[in-house]
Amino acid sequence: MNDPRDLLRAYLRQRRELGEEELVLDRLSPSEVAALLADAPPAPALTRAPAERVAAPSARVEAAPRAVPGEPETHRRAGAPVPGSTPHPPSPRAPAAYVSAEEISSLPVLSQVREIALGCPRCGLAKTRTHVVFGEGRETADVMVVGEAPGQEEDRSGRPFVGRAGKLLDLLLLSSGFAREDVYICNVLKCRPPQNRNPQPDEVDACSPYLLRQVELVQPRVILAFGAFAAQTLLGTDVSIGKLRGTRQQYRGVPLVPTYHPAACLRHPAWVRSVWEDLQRARDVLDAA
Numbered sequence: 001m002n003d004p005r006d007l008l009r010a011y012l013r014q015r016r017e018l019g020e021e022e023l024v025l026d027r028l029s030p031s032e033v034a035a036l037l038a039d040a041p042p043a044p045a046l047t048r049a050p051a052e053r054v055a056a057p058s059a060r061v062e063a064a065p066r067a068v069p070g071e072p073e074t075h076r077r078a079g080a081p082v083p084g085s086t087p088h089p090p091s092p093r094a095p096a097a098y099v100s101a102e103e104i105s106s107l108p109v110l111s112q113v114r115e116i117a118l119g120c121p122r123c124g125l126a127k128t129r130t131h132v133v134f135g136e137g138r139e140t141a142d143v144m145v146v147g148e149a150p151g152q153e154e155d156r157s158g159r160p161f162v163g164r165a166g167k168l169l170d171l172l173l174l175s176s177g178f179a180r181e182d183v184y185i186c187n188v189l190k191c192r193p194p195q196n197r198n199p200q201p202d203e204v205d206a207c208s209p210y211l212l213r214q215v216e217l218v219q220p221r222v223i224l225a226f227g228a229f230a231a232q233t234l235l236g237t238d239v240s241i242g243k244l245r246g247t248r249q250q251y252r253g254v255p256l257v258p259t260y261h262p263a264a265c266l267r268h269p270a271w272v273r274s275v276w277e278d279l280q281r282a283r284d285v286l287d288a289a
């Protein structure tokens with residue numbers, strides 16, 4: 001068993017067989033978890049068969065790296081590019097010609113949508129970004145992860161969900177039978193708002209054709225909306241994420257599971273279990289179809 005992911009799965013399975021309902025990383029240091037997740041080779045493709053369930057991560061996942069006060073919610077992990085997906089990171093590009101929402105909605109493949117997005121001038125964030133963070137992952141994924149917007153590390157790397165929150169996201173996904181390589185990951189906004197301020201309505205409006213086309217082309221069977229902004233934006237509501245999570249939702253006909261953002265879990269470790277439970281709901285959606 002040389003694959004680090006197999007080792008992690010075996011560890012999780014063992015804890016479950018011991019009757020433990022909580023995943024406690026007392027035998028894995030944060031650096032070991034990070035190494036497992038960062039250095040692991042690609043996992044097998046996600047199948048549609050019911051996945052093995054493992055013990056729920058608990059608040060003691062706070063053994064993972066701690067959040068730094070003031071850290072924006074949208075700072076993710078910096079790992080290797082995802083095999084079998086769109087190439088990353090992109091080179092910084094100057095804004096190109098304006099492309100209408102209608103044109104974006106008619107683009108036939110993700111690579112073309114991405115190409116247009118990388119030079120997008122549709123809102124003011126084009127002037128302050130370093131990279132457009134279009135998204136990455138399996139382009140035929142059953143599961144689409146949607147976050148809020150790029151943070152500093154994402155803006156620098158051109159990749160979504162990098163940094164410590166991204167590591168926790170990877171662990172949470174893996175513990176629920178979803179390898180990062182098998183999901184498609186993107187944000188509502190493709191460019192970083194300065195100082196990680198909240199996205200503005202006009203920016204969301206300008207950027208939404210990209211997300212909509214991503215959903216149409218990937219055709220996920222379930223969407224995981226991480227964080228209040230992603231859930232509220234996709235659902236068109238101002239209901240709090242605390243009230244949204246646990247409810248059945250849809251985005252344009254696709255089942256949507258609202259849950260807490262991994263960065264928020266780093267600040268509130270007790271929420272990790274809630275996220276894990278929400279991931280089981282996503283699992284149920286896939287298994288029921």
Ligand code: SF4
Nearest residue numbers: 120122123190191207
């Ligand atoms: S945030 Fe979206 S709409 Fe605005 S410039 Fe970036 S890609 Fe274009």
